[in-house]
Amino acid sequence: MIEKALKFAEKMGAEVEIFIERGKNLELSFSSGEGETLELSEFSGVAVRVLRNGFLGHSSDFSLRNLEKTVERAIKNARIPAKFEFPNEKPLKRVKGIFSEEVSSADSSVLKERMKELLEASSSVLSKPSYASISLGVSSRRIVNSNGCDLEELSTAVYGEVEVVSRDSGAVSSAFHSASSRDLSLSFEEIGRIAREKSERTLKSSGISSGDYPVVFHPDAFSQLIENTLLPALNGYSVLRGRSPLAGKLGEIVASEEISIYDSGILEGGVASSSFDDEGIPCGETPLIVRGVLKSFYHDLMTSSSLHDSPTGNGFRESADSPVRPSITNIIFRGRSEEPPERFLYVHDLIGAHTSNPVTGDFAVEGKNCILFESSSERAISSCMLSGNIYEILRDALMVGEMKQSHNFYMPDILIPSMRVIS
Amino acid sequence: MNFDFHDFRILRAEVTEISVENGEITNLTGYSRISGIARVLAGNRWGVYSFEGELESEEAIRKACELISPFPRENSLRVSDEVTKLNIRVDAERDPRDVDVEEKLEVIMNSEELLRDERIKSTRIFYSDVSLDFHYENSFGSDSSYSLSKSGMSVSCVALENGEMEMGYRSHFSLGGFEVVEENYERMAEEARAVALELLRARRGPKGKIPVIMDQELAGVFIHEAVGHAVEADLVIEGNSKFEGMLGKQVASSLVTVVDDPTERAYGFYPVDDEGARARRRVLIENGILKSFLHSRETSAKLGGEPGNARAQWNSVPLVRMSNTFMLPGEMSRDELFEGFTGVYLLGSRGGQVSTADGIFQFSAERGYVVKNGEILHPIKNSSISGEIIELLRNVEALSDDLKLNSGRCGKKNQTVSVSDGAPHVRLREAVLG
Numbered sequence: 001m002i003e004k005a006l007k008f009a010e011k012m013g014a015e016v017e018i019f020i021e022r023g024k025n026l027e028l029s030f031s032s033g034e035g036e037t038l039e040l041s042e043f044s045g046v047a048v049r050v051l052r053n054g055f056l057g058h059s060s061d062f063s064l065r066n067l068e069k070t071v072e073r074a075i076k077n078a079r080i081p082a083k084f085e086f087p088n089e090k091p092l093k094r095v096k097g098i099f100s101e102e103v104s105s106a107d108s109s110v111l112k113e114r115m116k117e118l119l120e121a122s123s124s125v126l127s128k129p130s131y132a133s134i135s136l137g138v139s140s141r142r143i144v145n146s147n148g149c150d151l152e153e154l155s156t157a158v159y160g161e162v163e164v165v166s167r168d169s170g171a172v173s174s175a176f177h178s179a180s181s182r183d184l185s186l187s188f189e190e191i192g193r194i195a196r197e198k199s200e201r202t203l204k205s206s207g208i209s210s211g212d213y214p215v216v217f218h219p220d221a222f223s224q225l226i227e228n229t230l231l232p233a234l235n236g237y238s239v240l241r242g243r244s245p246l247a248g249k250l251g252e253i254v255a256s257e258e259i260s261i262y263d264s265g266i267l268e269g270g271v272a273s274s275s276f277d278d279e280g281i282p283c284g285e286t287p288l289i290v291r292g293v294l295k296s297f298y299h300d301l302m303t304s305s306s307l308h309d310s311p312t313g314n315g316f317r318e319s320a321d322s323p324v325r326p327s328i329t330n331i332i333f334r335g336r337s338e339e340p341p342e343r344f345l346y347v348h349d350l351i352g353a354h355t356s357n358p359v360t361g362d363f364a365v366e367g368k369n370c371i372l373f374e375s376s377s378e379r380a381i382s383s384c385m386l387s388g389n390i391y392e393i394l395r396d397a398l399m400v401g402e403m404k405q406s407h408n409f410y411m412p413d414i415l416i417p418s419m420r421v422i423s
Numbered sequence: 424m425n426f427d428f429h430d431f432r433i434l435r436a437e438v439t440e441i442s443v444e445n446g447e448i449t450n451l452t453g454y455s456r457i458s459g460i461a462r463v464l465a466g467n468r469w470g471v472y473s474f475e476g477e478l479e480s481e482e483a484i485r486k487a488c489e490l491i492s493p494f495p496r497e498n499s500l501r502v503s504d505e506v507t508k509l510n511i512r513v514d515a516e517r518d519p520r521d522v523d524v525e526e527k528l529e530v531i532m533n534s535e536e537l538l539r540d541e542r543i544k545s546t547r548i549f550y551s552d553v554s555l556d557f558h559y560e561n562s563f564g565s566d567s568s569y570s571l572s573k574s575g576m577s578v579s580c581v582a583l584e585n586g587e588m589e590m591g592y593r594s595h596f597s598l599g600g601f602e603v604v605e606e607n608y609e610r611m612a613e614e615a616r617a618v619a620l621e622l623l624r625a626r627r628g629p630k631g632k633i634p635v636i637m638d639q640e641l642a643g644v645f646i647h648e649a650v651g652h653a654v655e656a657d658l659v660i661e662g663n664s665k666f667e668g669m670l671g672k673q674v675a676s677s678l679v680t681v682v683d684d685p686t687e688r689a690y691g692f693y694p695v696d697d698e699g700a701r702a703r704r705r706v707l708i709e710n711g712i713l714k715s716f717l718h719s720r721e722t723s724a725k726l727g728g729e730p731g732n733a734r735a736q737w738n739s740v741p742l743v744r745m746s747n748t749f750m751l752p753g754e755m756s757r758d759e760l761f762e763g764f765t766g767v768y769l770l771g772s773r774g775g776q777v778s779t780a781d782g783i784f785q786f787s788a789e790r791g792y793v794v795k796n797g798e799i800l801h802p803i804k805n806s807s808i809s810g811e812i813i814e815l816l817r818n819v820e821a822l823s824d825d826l827k828l829n830s831g832r833c834g835k836k837n838q839t840v841s842v843s844d845g846a847p848h849v850r851l852r853e854a855v856l857g
Contacts, residue, residue: 036469038490040490062456165780243547422631
């Protein structure tokens with residue numbers, strides 16, 4: 001069927017790329033006071049892109065059933081100016097640790113066991129899990145194009161999340177924690193315990209006076225902040241379309257020289273790792289910011305060709321129905337880590353990070369599960385807003401403590417020596 | 424295996440999506456999507472099978488049964504047995520499937536033209552229409568089908584001056600066909616351009632506890648975040664809502680009446696929900712008193728109340744969700760609301776989020792103005808409001824008579840659904856601004 005479609009496209013004078021995704025996800029969710037739900041989702045998608053006379057066209061379907069018609073629709077849609085060609089197959093180093101046979105063959109009894117661990121760890125006299133979900137996924141991607149590329153890769157995904165509510169003498173607090181992995185080494189006990197400890201630690205909270213404070217962000221919080229400000233600005237697509245405040249600043253200092261940030265699609269076992277992107281370009285490691293200096297943007301074929309840069313293997317689709325766009329893989333912070341100061345506000349999570357302004361880098365977000373550390377004492381903070389601009393705070397940012405993982409972010413805590421806190 | 428309830432839902436959709444950026448087509452796609460889901464309830468355990476493509480209901484239900492059959496039956500969970508049989512077609516004035524792609528592109532390009540200004544350096548128009556055929560059946564005898572279209576467009580632009588960048592954004596999506604876009608594109612483009620240019624001369628706003636007037640869009644997001652999520656009965660049952668145990672109690676200023684109404688012909692419209700329960704208008708807060716939660720079949724059986732607010736993204740498991748949620752207007756004119764007011768006037772929205780258990784929420788305005796003695800002074804930017812739900816609802820001290828709804832997409836447990844929210848202008852005694 002694929003051969004026939006390639007020939008059909010050739011006859012129509014078009015280069016073609018066929019992307020086929022298949023997979024299944026088994027999920028067990030628990031809801032306090034309600035029942036539990038065991039769900040099997042099976043999904044599939046076929047995306048076709050064609051290049052004809054310098055224009056790109058896209059179409060999709062949920063199966064290969066009418067592949068020639070999907071190619072025909074893509075040719076009809078070929079109205080997007082494009083300066084690239086589909087790649088021939090490049091030498092590829094397969095990334096390790098992204099597929100687990102154990103996950104692939106696991107059944108619902110595995111989910112039941114892990115859910116028990118998660119729920120037990122998140123429960124105490126003060127705390128109860130209100131909602132929890134764990135899932136095991138397996139998926140395959142295949143990319144075939146008329147220039148000889150034919151790549152396929154299998155991967156697995158393991159995910160867990162829990163929301164915990166704690167109550168004591170009329171005081172209420174809550175905390176959410178989630179984690180992901182490629183295999184069953186993920187500790188569900190740890191997910192439950194971290195959520196419970198975060199919630200209980202901030203149960204008896206009080207206010208904070210407005211003012212400037214040293215603020216330390218947990219990776220769960222800082223990753224949300226940069227996902228909505230800095231990382232969109234490093235996206236080649238934002239640069240190409242004139243929406244990045246970092247456009248034209250390659251080689252300039254944009255952050256503290258203590259900070260280096262890399263995008264790595266080839267991190268062994270990384271939750272966003274893959275050997276090649278959705279266009280068949282080998283994934284690699286891209287230095288984005290090195291010792292505070294802006295080194296490169298992340299690209300797909302469209303943005304790299306238009307900006308006369310090299311593709312970085314970051315061309316991915318949200319789904320077969322979506323266009324390819326540059327997307328981050330694993331974000332890794334590197335550099336020297338320091339000890340935290342004696343007095344600082346620790347911010348574990350954020351509310352409203354998605355309301356940040358990706359064009360200016362401005363944000364005004366609510367801190368969640370915050371603790372004020374002073375000398376040897378600590379005090380939970382009930383409510384506080386953190387306001388500023390990502391490029392201003394990055395200038396003085398420092399890394400503190402040990403490396404942690406927050407899904408596809410691999411980084412230590414981040415200290416901003418002085419930041420506006422409003423209450 | 425014996426089961427207590429089963430249902431089956433299948434959706435067939437035709438979708439067009441077009442993006443134009445800086446005058447260039449960057450996405451043009453049309454696709455069909457068929458997806459479905461079967462659920463089986465035995466004891467307190469749901470088995471769910473979701474799939475893409477065509478599948479008979481019996482086969483899907485069998486697969487859902489297989490998932491839970493290895494496990495012993497435990498306890499029992501009740502679900503509302505309301506039966507709805509309905510078959511309707513909601514016609515659009517201009518069915519998007521009958522509109523040629525060239526005509527859609529012409530409107531988009533016209534909109535893009537209206538954004539132009541020497542300071543506007545980047546433009547983006549996103550157009551989409553979805554024509555949906557929905558079918559639902561369950562073991563109580565419900566059997567409903569409907570077809571409808573939802574269409575709309577978002578417009579954004581970036582202005583650059585003296586090295587400063589600012590963004591203007593407008594979107595409007597609604598029940599209906601191509602007429603939704605035709606009737607709104609000029610206004611949206613003009614407003615988005617004006618916002619981006621005005622923000623270039625805006626200063627950072629004041630921070631701290633300040634009296635605030637919110638426009639209809641921002642107040643709509645406030646109602647969505649502060650009231651809508653906390654009255655979702657699944658969160659109440661989970662012990663995850665500030666409103667647990669507060670039915671019949673005063674939770675807001677007596678000026679506040681909030682309803683959720685999926686029968687309103689807006690972006691959150693549906694004739695039956697994704698559990699086949701009839702859509703109905705529901706008063707959530709009346710004169711400040713908490714009157715009702717939003718329910719699915721499961722939560723209505725547990726807490727009492729009527730189902731009708733279970734919604735899902737495509738073939739996902741339905742969750743308790745809002746539809747069109749809005750605060751009813753007051754009697755003051757807008758001018759009367761501003762009379763003698765000193766504080767901040769905030770407009771537009773960049774979204775919000777709530778932590779329902781402890782009632783803390785945050786939402787961001789697109790822009791604002793400093794106001795002194797009723798006079799609107801200089802523009803401000805980057806203002807967000809945060810606070811505790813009930814405290815802020817009690818701080819509502821005046822409402823104008825100009826209710827307006829805005830469309831949006833609401834996220835919960837990794838699913839997004841189409842909603843609208845709205846309010847009149849709302850004056851708050853004070854709010855924490857960041």
